[in-house]
Amino acid sequence: MIFISVVYIILRGCEHEYTQKNPVNPPDREEIWRLYGTRDWTIVALAQKFRVSRPTIYKVIERARKQEFSPRKSTNKRFLQAKYGMKRLAKVESSLEIKKKSAARRYNKSYPGEMVHFDTKRLPLLRGEVKTLPRDYLFVGIDDFSRELYAAILPDKTQNSAATFLKQVIEECPYTIECAYSDNGTEYKGTPDHAFVALCKTNRIAQKFTRVRHPQTNGKAERVIKTILEMWHEQTIFTSRKDRELSLVRFVNFYNTVKPHTGISNMTPYEKLTNFFFNL
Structure with missing residues (x-):
């Protein structure tokens, strides 16, 4: 909220300038016109009474002749721009607060295999x-x-490649996978005869998907791809x-056995799994 406070101060300064240019409110304008009509008050006396300049009194009287007692719309662009900027x-500021709260909602599942996040990324040319x-x-x-x-690195982004990768994960994984979480890409989602979908069903793996057009909700997979x-x-x-x-095989081994992760109390995945299984 610091930014808003700073702009508020600037805005108040511009508003003060605007007030100085329009110091006479509608009741005062009517009073000036009434007193001026009695011919007992000079321009100088009116300026002193209402603490404004003589040109301001002349303007008030000129507009009063047209029965115009309200201040005209401000032409002070600095004030209007600051008001819009505010x-x-x-x-x-509100959107940043929302993003900050969303980022703070970190979570971990309760046991290995409860949910495995899947994602795909096209690799650059060597x-x-x-091209x-x-x-x-x-x-x-x-x-x-x-x-x-x-x-794993595979030659295309098809349901067959996704199924090949899932088969590799199932064979290497020392625990049961209960749920596969992915975006809505065609390599992961389809009809019952879809290769990845069918393999999930065969192995009793439930599927969950990110909200449509919100792949960022699969944050753990997105983050690990960036890290890789x-x-x-x-x-x-x-x-x-x-x-x-x-x-890539060597890097995956490094990632799982050497690299600490802040999301799991600076442990490695290997340490996290070891602690879980030895404390059952």
Whole structure:
């Protein structure tokens, strides 16, 4: 609210300037006109009585002849702009507060496998590759409870590739996956004969999806993809696509066993899972 306070002070200053330019309210204008009509009051005397300049008295009398006793609409653009800016800033401040509260609503599921977040990202071309070459796609799965990461590079973003990745996760995962959470991409969502949907049903994995056009609600998967690109892909020079696939395996191992995560009390996913299973 600091921004609003600063602008409020500026606005009050502009409003003061506006008041100085329009110091006579409607009742005072009527009184000036009445006194002036008695011919007992000079312009100088009226200016002294109402503490305004003589030009202001002349303007009041001129407008009073037209029965115009209310101040005209302000032409002070600084005041009008500040007033608009105040409203605009209030909206911005309100939206920031909402985002701050939303960001603060962190949560973790109660046990491993309760929910695994899935997402897909098209990978950049390698250095020296021509632009016409088909892109590879990064598939990720991250356990909501432990932040344990699963990842694979596949040649396309289809339901078959998504099913291939899910099969890999199921085989590698030491606990039962109860729910797969993803966006509404066609690789994850479809009819009962859809490859990913069918594999979920076969393994009794429920599916949940983000709100339509709100992929950011799948925040854990979005965040881990950003981390992978920043910490691994952008920092590594790959000799080939096969080299990139092998490098990803090493990074996933680092992510799960070495890198601490603030969302799980600065533990690694491995430590989080170890603590859970040894305390059952």
